[in-house]
Amino acid sequence: MRPGVRLRPIGAVRSSYRDPSDLPPPVFAPPRFFERSTGTIEVLPEFAAGLDGLEGFSHIIVIFHFHRAAGSKLEVVPPGESKPRGVFATRSPHRPNALGLSVLKLLGRDGRILRVSGLDLIDGTPVLDIKPYTSRDRKAHIRTGWLQKERRPAR
């Protein structure tokens, strides 16, 4: 196994959320809360050509760095919960490697600027990768474990 992988940002999020405290934990947000939340992803000029053709997709997967997360834990107590869960059973930022993932709606593209909604990220979040959301990412029937049982049904 290779000892490690070094990544560099390909862009950054521009958002009206300035601080993690500005937004509810995404999986606990009221239904549709983030649908109205818009912003942009600014891709660095040297990567702009990599966006060609992305505008035809309705949704994108953004992999980002939880740059404000201070350290990782193996067990976390999700907001509003009392029982600790393994960090890989949560979307907590306090995870090994501090990688985050959001599926965003792509409203449009202006050169190297992507206009998105569904944004649950804070301003300045470093973006590591952008992928088109395809039919293979969409699962019809899902179970969502502790999230489903104790909070709300999958919607």
Add this chain to the structure above:
Amino acid sequence: MRPGVRLRPIGAVRSSYRDPSDLPPPVFAPPRFFERSTGTIEVLPEFAAGLDGLEGFSHIIVIFHFHRAAGSKLEVVPPGESKPRGVFATRSPHRPNALGLSVLKLLGRDGRILRVSGLDLIDGTPVLDIKPYTSRDRKAHIRTGWLQKERRPAR
């Protein structure tokens, strides 16, 4: 912007696919091709406690390193296509940061071993993160751009 992010594997894929040439490019595979494809994700002992609670989820998101990809390009010609596309409009391994993402069905968990299906990864692939697939990752109505128009409708 921070200069970079250093990641280390949290585990590895065990798969009957030994080499990239053993599998069709996932987005071009016949429908349901990968549904029958099973294997395991072996999480390193020091991260095993992070899996607690994951067994209640039907699907997981695996972020991995395309460790066999030799270099990145900004434009790629997808398999079976003639026109180049921006790499961020494809799921090509030849991308800046070489991060890959698969949504896998979680068949079961035996300690630090996850049994999965839908596996489209080669043996030894370094796993960087595992997340539960939640309702916010599931989009009902999607457009899939050049993939949809020129190949097959979203299924």
